[in-house]
Amino acid sequence: MFGVVPKTLWSQRTPADVDNRILLGLNALVVRLHSARTGSALVVIETGLGNKLTPRQRQIHANHELLPQSLAAAGIRPEDVTHVLNTHLHFDHCGWNTRRDEHGRIVPTFPNARYFVHRGEVEHGHKQLDRDRVSYISDNYDPLVASGQMTLIEDSHADIVPGISCEVFPGHTAQLMAVHIESARQHACYISDLIPTSAHLDPAWVMGYDLFPLTSIEQRHRFYQRAIPGKWLALFTHDHHHPMGRVVLNEKGKPELQPVV
Numbered sequence: 001m002f003g004v005v006p007k008t009l010w011s012q013r014t015p016a017d018v019d020n021r022i023l024l025g026l027n028a029l030v031v032r033l034h035s036a037r038t039g040s041a042l043v044v045i046e047t048g049l050g051n052k053l054t055p056r057q058r059q060i061h062a063n064h065e066l067l068p069q070s071l072a073a074a075g076i077r078p079e080d081v082t083h084v085l086n087t088h089l090h091f092d093h094c095g096w097n098t099r100r101d102e103h104g105r106i107v108p109t110f111p112n113a114r115y116f117v118h119r120g121e122v123e124h125g126h127k128q129l130d131r132d133r134v135s136y137i138s139d140n141y142d143p144l145v146a147s148g149q150m151t152l153i154e155d156s157h158a159d160i161v162p163g164i165s166c167e168v169f170p171g172h173t174a175q176l177m178a179v180h181i182e183s184a185r186q187h188a189c190y191i192s193d194l195i196p197t198s199a200h201l202d203p204a205w206v207m208g209y210d211l212f213p214l215t216s217i218e219q220r221h222r223f224y225q226r227a228i229p230g231k232w233l234a235l236f237t238h239d240h241h242h243p244m245g246r247v248v249l250n251e252k253g254k255p256e257l258q259p260v261v
């Protein structure tokens with residue numbers, strides 16, 4: 001998760017267990033929109049690991065398959081969800097797009113939703129490259145593309161519903177999309193794996209998973225140039241302790257988190 005950063009440095013922020021694992025969240029975000037003018041929508045951003053992993057994968061990732069219970073706890077039924085956004089198609093971001101039902105069939109978890117992802121992610125997944133084919137599990141997206149339930153975004157910006165839009169921030173993958181949420185002149189941004197946790201705020205602390213690490217560094221600077229003066233709420237996909245906060249510059253000029261929860 002910390003690429004070339006020495007463990008002596010990153011373990012001060014994120015301690016590892018005896019198996020050298022660290023605690024990570026799989027933070028999905030739900031946005032409810034109510035507007036007399038534009039109607040209402042229930043948007044789910046990211047869908048975690050899902051229930052289609054092998055027993056071995058489930059053990060490695062300590063997968064608890066919590067998303068359906070978490071949504072139910074918030075009073076949300078899968079059929080109520082109108083939009084599902086995937087920032088990219090790594091298996092830990094789109095696993096609950098589909099689920100294995102009681103007959104072993106792969107079915108959409110959110111039957112009435114329109115799903116969105118960048119076309120480049122689907123195309124990259126289909127290449128099954130040595131570098132990252134383990135991250136692309138086609139059951140998470142191919143059935144939705146085939147049925148027409150998944151819309152493939154072509155451009156670097158896309159408006160999803162009023163107040164919610166996607167923007168490509170490359171580096172982790174070529175077409176990773178951040179999600180902007182704007183309401184009552186407040187701006188939140190789900191920055192996904194460009195900055196997976198608040199321990200990754202240093203621009204150079206990029207992940208070993210990143211396909212284009214120099215681009216990640218450059219794009220983090222681009223994010224801070226807007227997020228810091230704009231006082232954006234930054235939402236972190238893998239931060240268990242601080243899923244959201246505002247980024248500020250400390251006395252050394254380094255980005256630092258002001259946690260919100």
Ligand SMILES: [Zn+2]
Nearest residue numbers: 088090172193
């Ligand atoms: Zn990823």
